[in-house]
Amino acid sequence: MAHPKYSMKQIAKTIDHSLLKPEMTRDEVKTGCEIAKKYDVASVCCKPADVKFCADLLKGTDVEIGTVVGFPHGSSTTETKVFETKQAVADGATEIDVVLNIGLLKSGLNQQVQDDIAAVVKAAGDKTVKVILENAYLTEAEKVTACKLTEAAGAHYVKTSTGYAPTGATIADIKLMRSSVSPKMKIKSAGGVRTLDALIEYLDAGISRSGATTTAIMIDEYVERFGRD
Amino acid sequence: MAHPKYSMKQIAKTIDHSLLKPEMTRDEVKTGCEIAKKYDVASVCCKPADVKFCADLLKGTDVEIGTVVGFPHGSSTTETKVFETKQAVADGATEIDVVLNIGLLKSGLNQQVQDDIAAVVKAAGDKTVKVILENAYLTEAEKVTACKLTEAAGAHYVKTSTGYAPTGATIADIKLMRSSVSPKMKIKSAGGVRTLDALIEYLDAGISRSGATTTAIMIDEYVERFGRD
Numbered sequence: 001m002a003h004p005k006y007s008m009k010q011i012a013k014t015i016d017h018s019l020l021k022p023e024m025t026r027d028e029v030k031t032g033c034e035i036a037k038k039y040d041v042a043s044v045c046c047k048p049a050d051v052k053f054c055a056d057l058l059k060g061t062d063v064e065i066g067t068v069v070g071f072p073h074g075s076s077t078t079e080t081k082v083f084e085t086k087q088a089v090a091d092g093a094t095e096i097d098v099v100l101n102i103g104l105l106k107s108g109l110n111q112q113v114q115d116d117i118a119a120v121v122k123a124a125g126d127k128t129v130k131v132i133l134e135n136a137y138l139t140e141a142e143k144v145t146a147c148k149l150t151e152a153a154g155a156h157y158v159k160t161s162t163g164y165a166p167t168g169a170t171i172a173d174i175k176l177m178r179s180s181v182s183p184k185m186k187i188k189s190a191g192g193v194r195t196l197d198a199l200i201e202y203l204d205a206g207i208s209r210s211g212a213t214t215t216a217i218m219i220d221e222y223v224e225r226f227g228r229d
Numbered sequence: 230m231a232h233p234k235y236s237m238k239q240i241a242k243t244i245d246h247s248l249l250k251p252e253m254t255r256d257e258v259k260t261g262c263e264i265a266k267k268y269d270v271a272s273v274c275c276k277p278a279d280v281k282f283c284a285d286l287l288k289g290t291d292v293e294i295g296t297v298v299g300f301p302h303g304s305s306t307t308e309t310k311v312f313e314t315k316q317a318v319a320d321g322a323t324e325i326d327v328v329l330n331i332g333l334l335k336s337g338l339n340q341q342v343q344d345d346i347a348a349v350v351k352a353a354g355d356k357t358v359k360v361i362l363e364n365a366y367l368t369e370a371e372k373v374t375a376c377k378l379t380e381a382a383g384a385h386y387v388k389t390s391t392g393y394a395p396t397g398a399t400i401a402d403i404k405l406m407r408s409s410v411s412p413k414m415k416i417k418s419a420g421g422v423r424t425l426d427a428l429i430e431y432l433d434a435g436i437s438r439s440g441a442t443t444t445a446i447m448i449d450e451y452v453e454r455f456g457r458d
Contacts (some may be wrong), residue, residue: 022302022328022394023366026336047304049330072302073251075276076313077320083312084305091306099251101278107255137252164393165251 003226006203011196011222014203015041016066016095016188018163018211019050026053033057039219042209043095048088055092064128066095069120072162074099074134078116085123095128096120097159097188100146102137110149117153130157130188130209135173136165143173147180161191163211168192171205178206196221232455235432240425240451243432244270245295245324245417247392247440248279255282262286268448271438272324277317284321293357295324298349301391303328303363307345314352324357325349326388326417329375331366339378346382359386359417359438364402365394372402376409390420392440397421400434407435425450 017039019032029050036044036058043064046054048071055065069084070076076084085096098120105113121129131150135143150158158177160169168191177187189202190211196218202210212218246268248261258279265273265287272293275283277300284294298313299305305313314325327349334342350358360379364372379387387406389398397420406416418431419440425447431439441447 020302020304022304022331022363023335024332026332026338029332047302047332048309049304049306049333051306068304071304073249073276073300075249075251075278075300077278077280077316079316080277080309080313084309087306087308102251103253103255103258103276104278106252109255134251 001226003222006200008219008222008226008229009040011199012040012219013042014199014208014210015039015212015215015218016043016045016209017041017215018190018213019044019046019054020068020071020163022047026050029053030057035216036063037061039215041215045095045097045211048084051088051091051093064094065092066097067093069096069098071097071099071132072134072164074102074132078119081116082119082123085120089124089127093127095130096124097130097132099132099134099162100150102134105142105146106137110145113146114149114153117150117155121154128157129155130159131155132159132162132190134162134165135160135170136167140176143176144180147177151181151185157186157188157209159188159190163191165191169202169210171201174202174205174207196225230455232451235429237448237451237455237458238269240428241269241448242271243428243437243439244268244441244444244447245272245274245438246270246444247419247442248273248275248283249297249300249392251276255279258282259286264445265292266290268444270444274324274326274440277313280317280320280322293323294321295326296322298325298327300326300328300361301363301393303331303361307348310345311348311352314349318353318356322356324359325353326359326361328361328363328391329379331363334371334375335366339374342375343378343382346379346384350383357386358384359388360384361388361391361419363391363394364389364399365396369405372405373409376406380410380414386415386417386438388417388419392420394420398431398439400430403431403434403436425454
């Protein structure tokens with residue numbers, strides 16, 4: 001029996017298949033691209049130094065090439081984030097996940113935080129920009145502020161986490177973020193969404209994308225339980 | 230009674246006072262700089278976006294301004310690492326701690342790893358370059374290879390860890406690294422050297438520098454046990 005709300009394609013196109021582990025070899029990145037292609041996910045999210053490599057492997061597919069900027073600490077200068085963004089786009093990236101400057105946010109230097117994001121949005125041109133708040137380090141008020149600064153800076157997504165902080169996505173945070181941005185802004189969960197049931201719960205809460213490493217397991221389970229589209 | 234081997238000054242000048250936590254506010258960074266100044270440590274190791282701020286605070290002192298490049302994953306492109314290095318130096322950094330490309334090392338792409346480091350060394354000009362191997366992710370053979378590539382690339386230090394991987398410095402790794410580079414190369418420990426006794430043990434094993442957050446505790450203990458120089 002089909003799933004009442006989400007088709008297999010819709011589930012797959014929610015997934016940014018994560019290839020970010022620092023210790024991943026090129027062979028493992030290649031395998032990751034093959035999984036992304038086989039399951040026709042939304043994108044791979046790869047290391048900046050692997051963008052060209054992944055773009056070559058995924059040429060002609062319907063899988064976007066995502067990468068990260070200022071990752072995972074967000075502590076690079078704005079100029080370095082801009083440089084990294086431009087190079088990522090030149091190398092073939094179509095989606096940019098940038099970490100905001102967490103320290104400046106927690107210092108109350110909101111305009112600097114917004115300007116930092118806006119510079120990356122500008123550098124990305126027509127590409128999608130997702131801004132990672134890294135909720136693990138933020139108070140509830142800081143999460144709300146970060147959402148508002150991200151929207152004001154012109155980015156397309158707010159994203160919960162890098163997956164490399166002490167905590168990752170929570171449903172409570174998705175609800176808070178959803179209520180802190182306008183309806184045109186999208187939300188990406190990351191860090192800890194590892195099962196199909198969890199992914200569906202996050203979709204119900206309002207995400208458009210989720211970072212995942214367990215892509216094959218989740219989509220295989222979908223097919224087993226609900227069949228192919 | 231004085232310590233038989235290490236003066237207080239020598240201990241202090243071993244310490245790179247770490248101000249790298251992504252969530253550190255500017256007020257906390259300022260306090261960190263005051264500690265670095267009070268205890269006259271070797272350097273602060275600050276976030277790239279804080280280099281100017283720290284350089285202003287430490288002007289006229291004997292404390293070096295260190296920062297990080299491609300930190301903590303080492304997955305940025307060489308071009309981004311070079312850009313980040315040049316900007317750090319322009320902002321006032323005198324020491325650069327760069328993470329090597331862990332994924333390329335583990336893929337056996339040794340020449341690319343060496344070239345990546347060499348490009349940063351060149352961009353740093355006359356500044357000190359420390360190369361973080363991030364031993365947590367490496368086999369014994371990879372640690373040795375990384376030491377040799379670092380020396381061939383012209384860097385000044387091999388450094389054990391970022392402090393943000395599952396494991397940090399070990400005495401066994403210091404011994405392995407010491408035996409894998411020539412005597413002119415220096416070694417920096419980081420991640421987990423938190424007590425005076427540990428720091429002395431690492432000095433005995435051959436380090437020249439250690440990253441630390443417990444700077445005040447360690448030097449206060451030195452004074453209590455061994456007196457001031």
